[in-house]
Amino acid sequence: MTYPTGPYLAAAPDDGYALEPEPQHGRAMAEAIPTWRPRDLTDVLDGTYRAPEPTIGRRDDGVGLFYPGRVHSVIGESEGGKTWFALLAVCSELAAGHAVVFIDFEDDAPGVVGRLLALGADRTAIRERFAYIRPEEPLGANFNRNEIATALHDLRPTFVPIDGVTEGMALHGMELKDNTDVAKFGRMLLRPIADMGAAVTTLDHVTKDREGRGRYAIGGVHKLNGLNGAQYVLENRTPFGVGVTGKSTVRIAKDRPGQLRKHALSHSSGLHWFADFTLRSHDQTFTEGSLYPPIEQQGPFRPTSLMRKVSDAITGAPAPLSVRGVQDRVTGNKDAVRQALARLVDEGFVSVEAGPRGAQLHKLAKPFTEGASNDD
Template sequence: MSTDLVVPNFLPHVNGKGEASAAPTSPEEERIPRALDFERVLAERTVFRRADAKAAEIVAAETAARVAAEKHGGRNTWQPEDISDVLDGTRDPVVTELGHRADGVPILYRGKEHGIAGEPESGKTWFALMIVVQVLKKGHRVTYVDFEDDARTVVGRLLDLGLIKERLRRDSDQFRYIRPEAAPGEDDITAAITFGGGTADLVVYDGFTEGAALLGLDVTGGDGQAAVAKFRRTVIRPALTAGAATLITDHVVKSSDSRNRYALGAQHKLAGLTGAQFMIEVEKTWGRGRKGRSKIYITKDRNAALREASQPDPRPNFDHFGDLVGNAEDPEMGITVVLFAPRSEQEGIEKAVAEGQPDPKLAPAVDRVIEVLQGSEEPLSGNRVAVLAGGRKQTALDALEWLVAKGRVTRTKNGATFFHALTPEPVEDVADEPAVALKAA
């Protein structure tokens, strides 16, 4: 078998030095051993093809960078920033601006991401709605993205909190309620936060877990961190880029022992937060016809303005920022939700004693004991009261002792066992009042 190589006519003819040669002039010259030169030509053409592919990659990268720049006001975000305003002190410090505590301390950082996490019925949404009302009353704009409920509940609560309907109407250019049923398109978030007179000052995302599921993300699985990062990039970052503050409501893990300061899912939520993370813990559940209280804690404050206005907590990374008090006792007065500043432990004890109230640490147990005795038709033993009141047994017994000492619970002995019942309210003697009324008439 011949080892001679036939060189195709479409290839340039090269000599032994790799130089182009004249076209063959005779049939004999067409069959020559040129294997080495042929391989070199093929290698050169491979280089050309790779160069073309590389050029295509560069063009694609430049196109992507141009598109990204257009989304960020025409600038390439990978270019170095001008930090002269930071160095010369002309840039405004990062401080909280939106919403406020009862003593006037603002709650949210403008242009930063925030989260509020807690158990069901702890007051997460009420906390968000309280801030929404405050922001709207200042004349600012709010976009409310609801992944969990519907307009009847959310808008109804805003009206219950005293907000006038005019602020919520579309033509007010102040408020937008969105109830998505699918993942957002490329420009949906930008459209949702863009009003006729500017962009939203606050964007609330109510229900992180449900919102992530809408995007097809599993935040509790093995790829939880990637899922959280994608949610943040898709839903939160466009609002932050526009200068809005974001507030996300979230659930906590079921076990309080393993909860620490994290919400449900990956620690990546906390790590990527640019504003503050709040944790809400219910002390007394409230609802229609009832008054309740939840404690608000700071578990992350990247810019440190909120921790400065908080009281230290024994738990690492926890600071007590305030007490959220909801009152719906009087239907005619509507609903009030107020975030009060935290009192120091000593101030709380002194105030409670002066008002004839129990130690604040004992107060929740006192309320539970009273509820137990109110619901019982018969006197109960101390142990039975403690079991029904729940919580730490000794705390419930201490609360019972306090009520007995204050005369609000009557203790009777039957055999070797003491039983307890609420002391009846004293009845005033009003027998003479009708006679007095007749004389006055």
């Protein structure tokens, strides 16, 4: 796809950027709207103001995922489904007749477009209303600002995913852990695009520390603080891959406009359970993706996360473990660990055998996955 000469991202005095018309015949660029001027509050005071609604992308029941004109983030472990999650929203927007611009600092065009086709996206829609951008030099080099601004101006996308924020910042000589650089990257690329009305969504990695990562992506905390849309955390339950069915739990870590949590269920972690993301891969060319709404727990509580940790501890031990041995290897409340172990035994995932001096020793009877049960 080629684009004619058009608008471009013009540098602003605060190291940010704004979409401005290309200068013609030496005419000075249009003066930016003064942001320090008091805002008109008429619509708020007279009751005509309407709060933002998430209308970009869709859960299976029709609930939207992202807010137009705002900056969002999807974070998770490597190969946890972040890009697939974003591409489901891309397919939804293309099917609705909208346009998408995908900015990718990690993959390549065949990889991304191949996934779209596997998800069933229409080839004509991709050709006419999907632009793929793979930056390999900074935005300020050559005519790059003009190129991306022209694509945005011509397509007027509703959705702009940005994959590989870490690599994008490094490309611009910015320090990942420096909150000032995180803010600068947002002003340089994310906010100007959102100001055009698109839902901008960065795809980012979480820290390696499972216990301490909480709501944060790797790097400066401003990655979360600077968002004015939503942030989703993808907790992988079953690995994704060709020919297998992968699953991740989708949780809400931040919802600035406050319209998403009412469609989610609360969780003890403080991160609301928004969806179950399932990706069923039949082969390289056919993949089914679903975002199921959360369902209230029926019956006794099943501590699946803790059960997985207990199962992993037993698997990694050189010999069968006593209850004390399991508790020594799994962090958390000891009673809760004991209950998770008992649940694994009850469901047939862990077997018990007699040990020395009356000890009960536990070993794995069959692999544990969150969606499995003793009936499998």
